[in-house]
Amino acid sequence: MNKSTPSVLVVGGGIAGMAAAKTLDDFGVSVHLVEKREYLGGKAFDWACMATGECRNCGACLSAELADQMNHLKHATIHLKSSINGIKKNNDGFGTTLNSESSAVISTNAVLLANGMTPFDASRLPELGYGVYDQVITTADLNNLLKREGLKEILPDTTSPAIAFIQCVGSRNRELCRDYCSQVCCKTALRQANKILHNIPEAQITVFHIDLQIIGKEFRTQAEYVKARVNLFQGVPAKILSDREQGKLTVIHEDPETGARVARHFDLIVLSVGIGPSLQVIEIAKQLDIKPDTWGFLSSGALLPSGVYAAGVTQGPTDILTARDQGIIAAHKIIQDFNILSKTKHNSTIAVLGESKDSGMICHALSKEGWLVVRLDSGNHQAPEISGVTSFYSVSLRSVNGTVGQYDLLFTAKGYEHNIKAASIIVVGDAQMVLYSGLNDSDKIKSLSQFVDVFEKTPAKVPKTVAFWLDRQKQEWKDHARTCLHLATALAEKGQTAIVIMEKMLVHGLKGQKLYDDARHKGVRFLRVSNPAQINVISDNGHLVLEMNEATLPGVRLSAECDLLVLPEAVNPPASAPEISHFLRQQCDSEGFLQSANVRHRFVGSPRRGIFFLGSCHDETDEVDIAREINAVKASLEALTTSNIRTEPLPAINENKCARCLTCYRICPHAAVTIKGNYKPVIVTDACFGCGICVSHCPAEAISAVCELDSDTSGITASKTVIFACERSGELALKSAMNMEMFSNKTARIIKVPCAGRIGEAMMIQQLLNGAKRVIIAACHEGNCRSVSGSRLAAARAKLIVEDTGLQDNSIRHYSVAANEPVKIAKIVSAADSGKEI
Amino acid sequence: MNAKICIDSPFLSLLNKKDKGDNISECMTCGICTSRCSWYDGEGGPDPRQMVRMAQLGLDSLLAQSYMIWDCMLCNHCTVECPMGIVMENVARKARSLPDAIERMPQDIKNGIQTRLETGDVNGFTQEDFIETIEWVNEELCDEMDDSKAAIPTEQKGAKYLYLPNPRELGTNILHLQAMARLFYAFGESWTMSSRHTDVTNWGYFVEDDDIEKTMLLQVIEAAEDIGVENLVLSECGHGFFALRKRAEDLIGRKPKFNVLSILEVTLDKLENGVISLNPEAYPYPVAYHDPCNLGRKSGVFEAPRQLLAHICKEVVELTPNRMNAVCCGGGGALLQDSNSTKRRMISGKAKADQIKAAGVKHLATACLSCHRQLTEIVKYYELDVKVDTVAALAAEAIMHK
Ligand code: SF4
Numbered sequence A: 001m002n003k004s005t006p007s008v009l010v011v012g013g014g015i016a017g018m019a020a021a022k023t024l025d026d027f028g029v030s031v032h033l034v035e036k037r038e039y040l041g042g043k044a045f046d047w048a049c050m051a052t053g054e055c056r057n058c059g060a061c062l063s064a065e066l067a068d069q070m071n072h073l074k075h076a077t078i079h080l081k082s083s084i085n086g087i088k089k090n091n092d093g094f095g096t097t098l099n100s101e102s103s104a105v106i107s108t109n110a111v112l113l114a115n116g117m118t119p120f121d122a123s124r125l126p127e128l129g130y131g132v133y134d135q136v137i138t139t140a141d142l143n144n145l146l147k148r149e150g151l152k153e154i155l156p157d158t159t160s161p162a163i164a165f166i167q168c169v170g171s172r173n174r175e176l177c178r179d180y181c182s183q184v185c186c187k188t189a190l191r192q193a194n195k196i197l198h199n200i201p202e203a204q205i206t207v208f209h210i211d212l213q214i215i216g217k218e219f220r221t222q223a224e225y226v227k228a229r230v231n232l233f234q235g236v237p238a239k240i241l242s243d244r245e246q247g248k249l250t251v252i253h254e255d256p257e258t259g260a261r262v263a264r265h266f267d268l269i270v271l272s273v274g275i276g277p278s279l280q281v282i283e284i285a286k287q288l289d290i291k292p293d294t295w296g297f298l299s300s301g302a303l304l305p306s307g308v309y310a311a312g313v314t315q316g317p318t319d320i321l322t323a324r325d326q327g328i329i330a331a332h333k334i335i336q337d338f339n340i341l342s343k344t345k346h347n348s349t350i351a352v353l354g355e356s357k358d359s360g361m362i363c364h365a366l367s368k369e370g371w372l373v374v375r376l377d378s379g380n381h382q383a384p385e386i387s388g389v390t391s392f393y394s395v396s397l398r399s400v401n402g403t404v405g406q407y408d409l410l411f412t413a414k415g416y417e418h419n420i421k422a423a424s425i426i427v428v429g430d431a432q433m434v435l436y437s438g439l440n441d442s443d444k445i446k447s448l449s450q451f452v453d454v455f456e457k458t459p460a461k462v463p464k465t466v467a468f469w470l471d472r473q474k475q476e477w478k479d480h481a482r483t484c485l486h487l488a489t490a491l492a493e494k495g496q497t498a499i500v501i502m503e504k505m506l507v508h509g510l511k512g513q514k515l516y517d518d519a520r521h522k523g524v525r526f527l528r529v530s531n532p533a534q535i536n537v538i539s540d541n542g543h544l545v546l547e548m549n550e551a552t553l554p555g556v557r558l559s560a561e562c563d564l565l566v567l568p569e570a571v572n573p574p575a576s577a578p579e580i581s582h583f584l585r586q587q588c589d590s591e592g593f594l595q596s597a598n599v600r601h602r603f604v605g606s607p608r609r610g611i612f613f614l615g616s617c618h619d620e621t622d623e624v625d626i627a628r629e630i631n632a633v634k635a636s637l638e639a640l641t642t643s644n645i646r647t648e649p650l651p652a653i654n655e656n657k658c659a660r661c662l663t664c665y666r667i668c669p670h671a672a673v674t675i676k677g678n679y680k681p682v683i684v685t686d687a688c689f690g691c692g693i694c695v696s697h698c699p700a701e702a703i704s705a706v707c708e709l710d711s712d713t714s715g716i717t718a719s720k721t722v723i724f725a726c727e728r729s730g731e732l733a734l735k736s737a738m739n740m741e742m743f744s745n746k747t748a749r750i751i752k753v754p755c756a757g758r759i760g761e762a763m764m765i766q767q768l769l770n771g772a773k774r775v776i777i778a779a780c781h782e783g784n785c786r787s788v789s790g791s792r793l794a795a796a797r798a799k800l801i802v803e804d805t806g807l808q809d810n811s812i813r814h815y816s817v818a819a820n821e822p823v824k825i826a827k828i829v830s831a832a833d834s835g836k837e838i
Numbered sequence B: 001m002n003a004k005i006c007i008d009s010p011f012l013s014l015l016n017k018k019d020k021g022d023n024i025s026e027c028m029t030c031g032i033c034t035s036r037c038s039w040y041d042g043e044g045g046p047d048p049r050q051m052v053r054m055a056q057l058g059l060d061s062l063l064a065q066s067y068m069i070w071d072c073m074l075c076n077h078c079t080v081e082c083p084m085g086i087v088m089e090n091v092a093r094k095a096r097s098l099p100d101a102i103e104r105m106p107q108d109i110k111n112g113i114q115t116r117l118e119t120g121d122v123n124g125f126t127q128e129d130f131i132e133t134i135e136w137v138n139e140e141l142c143d144e145m146d147d148s149k150a151a152i153p154t155e156q157k158g159a160k161y162l163y164l165p166n167p168r169e170l171g172t173n174i175l176h177l178q179a180m181a182r183l184f185y186a187f188g189e190s191w192t193m194s195s196r197h198t199d200v201t202n203w204g205y206f207v208e209d210d211d212i213e214k215t216m217l218l219q220v221i222e223a224a225e226d227i228g229v230e231n232l233v234l235s236e237c238g239h240g241f242f243a244l245r246k247r248a249e250d251l252i253g254r255k256p257k258f259n260v261l262s263i264l265e266v267t268l269d270k271l272e273n274g275v276i277s278l279n280p281e282a283y284p285y286p287v288a289y290h291d292p293c294n295l296g297r298k299s300g301v302f303e304a305p306r307q308l309l310a311h312i313c314k315e316v317v318e319l320t321p322n323r324m325n326a327v328c329c330g331g332g333g334a335l336l337q338d339s340n341s342t343k344r345r346m347i348s349g350k351a352k353a354d355q356i357k358a359a360g361v362k363h364l365a366t367a368c369l370s371c372h373r374q375l376t377e378i379v380k381y382y383e384l385d386v387k388v389d390t391v392a393a394l395a396a397e398a399i400m401h402k
């Protein structure tokens, strides 16, 4: 640590600000965290859990968890109910006064602006009737209803209410000076639709959209599931009428079959309002002499003076998970810029695994910062040497043992066996690019990479008219969609003709919409096709003719002529994914890409310390994502080596009791148990998460407990309810229920556990023996458990006990409760009190 | 139906040129316009996005043969919120100039244009007709006012105001002309009408033949310049006002040598300057106001008629929505001028009728004689017990003579 630790003012106690504050605090940097509300957490804190039997990966609950962690920061001062009064740059940093405290000037070396977001004010579009009709609400309003479980209050008394979502309200609109995609609202709407369907299975849900933005592994696979259960219509109604007679809301829409304008009636219409920067940013930017971009974001285009950083929606529209990542990355950048990291300390080796163009980038980035990098490339194309990087080619893994700080990799390279030790492993395998199939006319059809080659090397050979066909087999990989957009625009600029066939245009990133607008402006023709199977490709007289049913012109069989058809490659998980996931003991996601979609480890991490994923091996990533992921990996690596202070209680194996059954080795979700010598399991402290799953599973009871509360009978309340609450979910929900006065800890006894997987059968039964009438296990939703299987294991155990013993069904029961579900947990407890079932 | 995309169709070459409103290449198929067309969900009616898309993809003949371009009321209600700032009338109206479209031009419109180009008046009103009519009106006026000075002056060179009537005022709605004359009489300043100057309308605008529209504009402008007036005062006519006030300078390539004013603006000015006074009790009940699309949304005149109305009635009731978002009466874009469209006009006017009904008033005012006629017809058709008048006519009734 540097002698002169700097201090940082973090403006905004939302997810980005909190993540940054936590990271800075971990590195001993003193932080002033300024939040205008009376509690931390930001907008995400208000957001309802979207789980429907399983976690839907929205990330909102992480805000509650981070807010709780803020109470334990060591070097932070938190200023609640405060906002910036004045901020001035001076010689060695910034002087800030807050509106809340007298005239004391807070001096810091750096300022991180994480002011959060402002939702679009839907009443600016009067024809939508927001504020006029009670049944027109925004996604934010719907969220509040879902959060307090009050949706039914505004729906008519029917089992199948008709509900519509209208996308892009206040986004993607040049006339409103908001010509950017807000990035989050498609995800929000589909998740909310799914949640409604979970609560009201027969609800009739319609989503009117322009181009659904289904991006990112957290969302992609679920989206297919939701899409199958809602009506999707392309085209967003901009006028809502009330139908007095029917008591419904009416919108007019083009029938995709007949092409006629038809009226559709709804009981509730939800406006997917876009997001913009917080208004306070403008004020602060003025004082710091920063020019925000045209939309008011401090995007990369808006050059920030030294010492000023931005994260979260302040720098562009982002979802919760990205905002968290940006907070961590910004904090890491501050740490770097202020030389808090010593340059010499990295003598640990990082292994970079997989064949990929991206591996060069990460190797370079790491070696530049003094890490020793070993590149294990499964391909045999020798890449240019990078100083400080040792490369092996034609690598084939044999085994991976050990834990963080001391991974042991055995592999062959060009036929020879090698063995290296590495502190961390970064997997950078490439996804497989599969050439188009089913079409024959090889000289007039090219894959995207073939076309890029021609375009770059022999532009004169690019014919007059080029058609790009996206979304042919499934939704286009976002990087391919973007590349086609760039190429089509470039062709149009040169006076050639570019046609893009698509189901929808992905407009990811802050500039995505502008690129799309620009392409149309320059004359690229976009054709929407909702059913690619109806496209005919005919060879005709030296041309190709594409015949299709274009979605905006129902009833017209449209044909387009081109000289060359470009078909982007289909993208499949890397061929090595099964093997790597096996060696690293890591799950793949449901599409077969590496890394599970669990938000607690996204974007680059894993349940196993020191194992990271980067690039297309685990998700669709473009240049911007890769750059962010590299930074995120770097930040995580620093965190692993620098702030290695473990405070939580960790288990240890009592050698004398251990039966060498190796249950712990098999069951540890974090692979923190290694085997030494003669089948002797050892828990590696650095790798252990302290979940206690091994403790509750060891048949010999040889592992010391992480929490010792089994036999304590004190505090059994009159209602005789005991709640085992996961400290990351149920317990946080109970805390906020208490704050909201929906629950009192006098009603039930709460036993906080590090993970529900810690709760053994004996612990559960013991509570009944101690006089409890009912045991509730409040733990993470499936897919959200940090220890992967902890919550699931507890649920199975509870069920088993009840079944085996013939106890009453509700005497021991597991509930999935996220940290942001106080209403749900309060209802569960009060139902228990009254003997009712939820 | 089969159609082939054309990248450089003749129609496309007409568009995307002007900096405002016909940038159809930029349409991102958001569908906003489709949901907003004033036709609502009646059968028939145009689908604005389809029109834009046909134009954008170079499907000229499909577009030109479509009923949509003639059904479109050119009201721009659909594109008020177009995220790309596309203005619908610039697409639909221009499409009417495509050869296939001209063939399909309603016969009434064809005839009207021809007559106007030949005679200077859409109904072929001759100088004799004019003199005869004015004489008749003057008799009435002088009787009524008991003042020979109440007569309409004609062919007065150098008059301060030249009044340009709607042809209907010299035919079926002569009462309106009398009312306007009473207003001028009350202003007490020199004014005139002219036999060369009987038609404020400009059907060239409806068919987007810039040449026709320009010729018609010049018929009016040059005549007025000959007479040497200071101000040309237009009768309440939405598209006539839009053409003369907003488009003329561009089309004829110069500023006319006079000011173009609406009778409403002049009346309001006289009222505010104390030249005339209007009876605040004239209509002691609420009156609703309909924004003509051409006057309001397209020309930006929203307040003058409301202010004038506010002086003479108990309360100006707004139809919802109004102003920029006002709904077309259902007779715009030459629909009213086509005698074959009467049935369709009752459908396209349903939205307006619903609005009027919801407003719950007994009296409705507007500031365009075309709207006035359409409103009168839909009110009757939908059996609403509502009287329809123009604002200027109501003002004329409310004049208090000193
Ligand atoms: S558990 Fe957390 S991440 Fe999962 S849906 Fe609920 S709030 Fe979102």
Ligand code: SF4
Binding pocket: A167, A168, A169, A171, A172, A180, A181, A182, A183, A184, A185, A186, A187, A210, A211, A212, A213, A272, A274
């Ligand atoms: S397309 Fe973009 S702006 Fe529109 S709703 Fe989806 S995420 Fe939001």
Ligand code: SF4
Binding pocket: A651, A667, A668, A669, A670, A671, A672, A673, A683, A687, A688, A689, A690, A691, A692, A693, A694, A695
């Ligand atoms: S406590 Fe959890 S992470 Fe630690 S060794 Fe046991 S099972 Fe593994």
Ligand code: SF4
Binding pocket: B036, B037, B038, B039, B046, B047, B048, B071, B072, B073, B074, B075, B076, B077, B078, B079, B088, B089, B092, B328
């Ligand atoms: S009638 Fe009016 S609203 Fe309908 S398409 Fe034409 S301009 Fe648009």
Ligand code: SF4
Binding pocket: B026, B027, B028, B029, B030, B031, B032, B033, B034, B048, B049, B052, B078, B079, B081, B082, B083, B084, B085, B086
């Ligand atoms: S509102 Fe504008 S951008 Fe949207 S479909 Fe209509 S013309 Fe195209």
